Amino acid sequence: MTTAQTQPPIRRVGWSGRDGRRLSKLATHLIAVAVAIAGLCLVPLLGLSSNGMNLVDLWLVYSVSALGYLWVLGLAGRYAFCHTFMMAIGGYSAAWADARGAAFLVALGVALATSALAAIVVGALMWRVRQFYFAIGTLAVGEIGFTVLSRTSEFTGTNGNVHGISYPSLFGHSFVGDEQIFYLFLGALAIMLVLTLLLINAPVGRDLTAARETPEVARTCGIPVRRLHFTLFVLGSAVGGLAGALVTYWVGFIGVDSFGLDLSIGLLLIVIMGGLRSPIGIVLATAFYVFLPAALSGLSEYMPMIFGAVLLVTIMLFPNGIAAGLKLKRRSAA
Amino acid sequence: MEQAVALTFSALAMSAVLALAATGFLVLYQASRVVNFAHGDIITCGGYVALWAITTLHVPALLGYLVAIVALVVLGLVLERVAYAPLRSRPHVVVLIATLAAALVLRAILSLWQGNTPMRLPVLIPGFSIDVLGVTVNGQRVVLIGVAAVVLAGIAFVLHRTGFGRRLRAVANDPQAAELSGINTRRVSAIAWGISGGLAALAGVLLAPLTVLSLTFGFTVMLGAFAAAVIGGFGSLRGVVIGALLVGFLGQFVGGYVFKDYASTLPFIAMLALLALRPSGLFATSTERL
Numbered sequence: 001m002t003t004a005q006t007q008p009p010i011r012r013v014g015w016s017g018r019d020g021r022r023l024s025k026l027a028t029h030l031i032a033v034a035v036a037i038a039g040l041c042l043v044p045l046l047g048l049s050s051n052g053m054n055l056v057d058l059w060l061v062y063s064v065s066a067l068g069y070l071w072v073l074g075l076a077g078r079y080a081f082c083h084t085f086m087m088a089i090g091g092y093s094a095a096w097a098d099a100r101g102a103a104f105l106v107a108l109g110v111a112l113a114t115s116a117l118a119a120i121v122v123g124a125l126m127w128r129v130r131q132f133y134f135a136i137g138t139l140a141v142g143e144i145g146f147t148v149l150s151r152t153s154e155f156t157g158t159n160g161n162v163h164g165i166s167y168p169s170l171f172g173h174s175f176v177g178d179e180q181i182f183y184l185f186l187g188a189l190a191i192m193l194v195l196t197l198l199l200i201n202a203p204v205g206r207d208l209t210a211a212r213e214t215p216e217v218a219r220t221c222g223i224p225v226r227r228l229h230f231t232l233f234v235l236g237s238a239v240g241g242l243a244g245a246l247v248t249y250w251v252g253f254i255g256v257d258s259f260g261l262d263l264s265i266g267l268l269l270i271v272i273m274g275g276l277r278s279p280i281g282i283v284l285a286t287a288f289y290v291f292l293p294a295a296l297s298g299l300s301e302y303m304p305m306i307f308g309a310v311l312l313v314t315i316m317l318f319p320n321g322i323a324a325g326l327k328l329k330r331r332s333a334a
Numbered sequence: 335m336e337q338a339v340a341l342t343f344s345a346l347a348m349s350a351v352l353a354l355a356a357t358g359f360l361v362l363y364q365a366s367r368v369v370n371f372a373h374g375d376i377i378t379c380g381g382y383v384a385l386w387a388i389t390t391l392h393v394p395a396l397l398g399y400l401v402a403i404v405a406l407v408v409l410g411l412v413l414e415r416v417a418y419a420p421l422r423s424r425p426h427v428v429v430l431i432a433t434l435a436a437a438l439v440l441r442a443i444l445s446l447w448q449g450n451t452p453m454r455l456p457v458l459i460p461g462f463s464i465d466v467l468g469v470t471v472n473g474q475r476v477v478l479i480g481v482a483a484v485v486l487a488g489i490a491f492v493l494h495r496t497g498f499g500r501r502l503r504a505v506a507n508d509p510q511a512a513e514l515s516g517i518n519t520r521r522v523s524a525i526a527w528g529i530s531g532g533l534a535a536l537a538g539v540l541l542a543p544l545t546v547l548s549l550t551f552g553f554t555v556m557l558g559a560f561a562a563a564v565i566g567g568f569g570s571l572r573g574v575v576i577g578a579l580l581v582g583f584l585g586q587f588v589g590g591y592v593f594k595d596y597a598s599t600l601p602f603i604a605m606l607a608l609l610a611l612r613p614s615g616l617f618a619t620s621t622e623r624l
Contacts, residue, residue, distance in 0.1 A: 079430070125606055126606070126610065126613075128613045132426070133564060135369075136564060137606060139560075140602035140606060141606065144599040147598055151596065265434065304442035305439050312417075312436065
């Protein structure tokens, strides 16, 4: 017993023979995602109402953003409240690039770059502060950002409103209407799901687990905890920027209210509900967040209360997310 | 000159509100390590309860204000029982998210009860104003500054000259050691919730007549109070007061003269600059005191 305790922790680097189970889990998840995405391809053929199709698109694009937030919150363990601000930066940069005649992909690249840059600045300013200072500080970043965006007219339009953004087009094909946008968003979601699954199950995912659960031990083993978390914060924020750009191209308009505080809390709800390390749980939780208000349209004034209550119950009963909670229950019952 | 006098009074009034709000927030943080994101909505709630008492029960403004303060002390005690006690042994982050959820629920209840229309709370003494160097100063500002000064002095007295204050500081310093020396930490934390609620209500009712009472009223105050508390080092009462004065004067003077459009962002910029340069606050010491 004592020998086991005194042995220094050993950090494995790269794939090793003991990763068989990890690889098979990754393979199952990837197959499941492929099947689900293939199944979703049929959704536009169902003949949904225009409102329904609109909600489906919203679900997909919010899922992309929420997966980015999962990188920040779940993988990097940073309680950042500036994710919707990153979405706004992405949206405005894309609109700015579009107004100057940039192609769709170029504008997306600009959105990724500017939101990543913004995240680097925010992170560099506040990386050494305590966890809840970071929460408060990022909240303040959002407040400053939205005030500036709504008052300037240089980068944004008058009072922060930009109209008339062109249709997104890829390789000469324009995506017009909710049915076609659906495929664009589905593609983006598929890429994000695969990336997130790879990130969680690859060797770096092992480092991330160690860095989250026992940062001191992880650091002792030579895992660059801070650099890993910083990189994930920046990348996750950039994904948020990408999602903001996608929304902007879809709607053809961006205003300061497009990505407000409500969405910020919604994204937090999604990641807490979906689980801090479960990409599929995130997509399902986003569905809950997007479709529930539509299903209960008569109760719209009660929605904030319902969301608040769900958040409270989830965090009290399943601090690791509903999916993880159920899995744990099942395992202990067996 | 006239503008400077007017701005000084606005700045002092703003600082007074921020100091009250931030002290309420800090007492709670020190006693129970809860970063209460619902504090802003508790402030809003104070404003609405006073408005309800004055317009529906037709009581005088002073009584309405008192009703709000008492109601919010009770709300603080209830929140401690219902929302915080079950979470006592959970990680801080879980508690932080729980307070956010509580804020959502509270705001939704207020919106159902009072609607979304911005309202105005009556001032404490109608028609009261004073003249300073030829400038007429709104009486509510004077009341606000005076009440805040008296209350903060009272809080300082309680914290440093009474048994309860000593127990609270002990809990803030080291909860385990305090518990081992026979301090009833649960009772201290419950009382701290009550005090926090009362201070929030006080800040709410005193500021509301000077601005517009809406659902996001308290949230804005809370953000400013955060900035004041962070600048003050999140620990001492003295730090909070200095932080609040800094934020108040910065907002009114720099905002009033130079960056008119961006005045509301100044406290946050100051806070971010401070976090970047001195991550643990302007007056940080190795031990935490209140």
